[in-house]
Amino acid sequence: MDRILRGACAFGQSGGPTAVINSSVYGVIKAAFDEPNITRVLGAAHGIRGVLGDDFYDLGKEDPYELSLLPGTPSSELGSVRYKLADPEQNDKDFVRLLEIFKKRDVRYFFCIGGNDTMDTCEKISRYTNNAGYECRVIGIPKTIDNDLFGTDHCPGFGSAAKYIATSCMEVAKDARVYDTGMITVMEIMGRHAGWLTGSAALAAKAGSGPDFIFLPEAEFDPEKFFDKIKTHYEKTGNVFVAVSEGIRDHNGKFISEYFAGMISEKDAFGHLQLGGVAVNLAAEAKRRTGAKVRGIELSLLQRCASHLSSKTDVDEAFEAGKAAVEHAVAGETGKMVAFERAGGKNDYSCKIKLIPLSEVANLEKKVPAEWITPEGDNVTEEFIDYVMPLIQGEPEHVLENSLPRYARLKKFRV
């Protein structure tokens, strides 16, 4: 296993960006620069598409200061991609090409930072190169704000998004309760299948200024019960603040958002009009049922790229994940994903890195456990809060210029 393997390392970023995915990039780069057997560090432009197109940046040529700004730079600096490789047994066209490129560039180490689909890609590449007798060590580095990767306690990117959501909910809760004339606020949070992000709104309530109710995709959403609950609370307190996941579904498993999707072809100056999303529509219906002033807010892209509010724990762990991938690969590991194992409880959190086989994680989703959701399905429990709280801790040092973020400016020299 610890045979010395000399060659280039290539890596890419994949799927939706996060506030800290570039911190993992920096972890890979730093570790790779330190390894004498890694001859060159190649960043694939737009992930696997860059690999197949032989489109790489030579990161060894970048200014070290600019690279050091990567952990504070949101989104995927090398570009991202959504491209699912076929099964090599069914269609090996992409793999033949990939192997050709790997040989051309002497790529002996391959890393990909991403979510479920990325781990599937890594697994296939690992299997294919292995079967082809080409030695290349492949390690997946987890990343997803959704926190739905299997086999790891949590995923880099989640903690910072959760912190942004909790902080924003605290602020909106303050704003939404300012008038004495009543208000119903519905906030829509990402997470189509898993409620980790939406549940993080509970940290705001825990801190004294947050939503009254929280609805996750894991609990069946009953519109009638929902509006009854809101109406009752509104009549009692004059104010309701609800957080809902974009992925809430009714008893038929149909996304509530699907009721609101699509266009209405009523002619006007613009020809067509676009329907609002879950928050706007639930808010509008709440208005009809209560007469209250309402506000629907969608956190949209803001929640996944808010580096200015990132968690130091998350930034550091993302870096360590990237670094560990390189170090373990050099030590002989392949076909694995970097994962986190939590030690300690809510007051003495620590986290260590382990490796798990890619074949065990690819295409599986980790959802919020049923016992962490209230029996009414309208909030999360203390256990959920205790799980998330350590992940949002700490503030990294923010590099600013004129009080605005100073992001990395890479030259991106093509090889």
Add this chain to the structure above:
Amino acid sequence: MDRILRGACAFGQSGGPTAVINSSVYGVIKAAFDEPNITRVLGAAHGIRGVLGDDFYDLGKEDPYELSLLPGTPSSELGSVRYKLADPEQNDKDFVRLLEIFKKRDVRYFFCIGGNDTMDTCEKISRYTNNAGYECRVIGIPKTIDNDLFGTDHCPGFGSAAKYIATSCMEVAKDARVYDTGMITVMEIMGRHAGWLTGSAALAAKAGSGPDFIFLPEAEFDPEKFFDKIKTHYEKTGNVFVAVSEGIRDHNGKFISEYFAGMISEKDAFGHLQLGGVAVNLAAEAKRRTGAKVRGIELSLLQRCASHLSSKTDVDEAFEAGKAAVEHAVAGETGKMVAFERAGGKNDYSCKIKLIPLSEVANLEKKVPAEWITPEGDNVTEEFIDYVMPLIQGEPEHVLENSLPRYARLKKFRV
């Protein structure tokens, strides 16, 4: 003018909240505590409504530490109100009541923190009490994220909102350009009549990661030209990011948002569906015209209560405005609004406080000057950026607990 006047001071907050309006509250409180002739400091619950309802909090009884957290606490801590007093010459009912309460509580100093309507309220109260021969010194303290108050270089609340908008645009610009498959992003920013907030998105572009085009309410919005511009830019670069004001209007002066307002009574599980706002609809139409992937984002309440990203300059100036109001009133001033006068340019900004008669500012709106908007009406000029940049500078010390904001927790003892 400098006759000693002894009595209680009352004050309230009014209109839409901001990230720093509570900093002005703290300025008022601190200065009032220091004045031997101010016998009591009364905070009106929900502004003028609290005054009319004799509903005051005795702020002298609060824990000083909790009060010291006010500058970092968003929204209006004493509660806000939207209530326009009648003209006392037309209907003096409210004023008779107000005078009764002022006499009952021995209120000799009255301050109100707010925008245009608030200055109108202050002006009427000042005039009425004066005509009634009841000595009460009235000073208005400016506050509005919209920055549209007349007679002052800028308004407390604007700088922090501008900083939030610029930072968020930087992050979204990074995220929206991550794929190589193209994307059109439309961001909707507050400001129904004035484009100060929307124009602040240009600070993001100036910092290297921001919108390509910016549309303000001050420039006529031509939908056809807008979509042509977007289409051309999309075909050239594969990516477009536009910031639009919620208040953009067509050549008839009709708000673009009005085309999208209201309900569509098409039956479905929810009975009715709600249309999206300006951003969602412009994005949808851009999609139809280009085939691009699109995203409409509305900054909504987030932009006006983001204390976590406040400008130290703004927090400090808001405090000074509150403090100055008290000091000037004690010195004999009345019927005035606190205003800012800028000295220096973009690199040596400083700001001093002056007083202007309330009658000169009430009900007037300050718009973005035409010469600060590009001839095409699709962006702002360097002069605009130079004007805003000093106002977003500096980071206040954020008091955190578990890495989440620790807001003031007032006991609110009723008098």
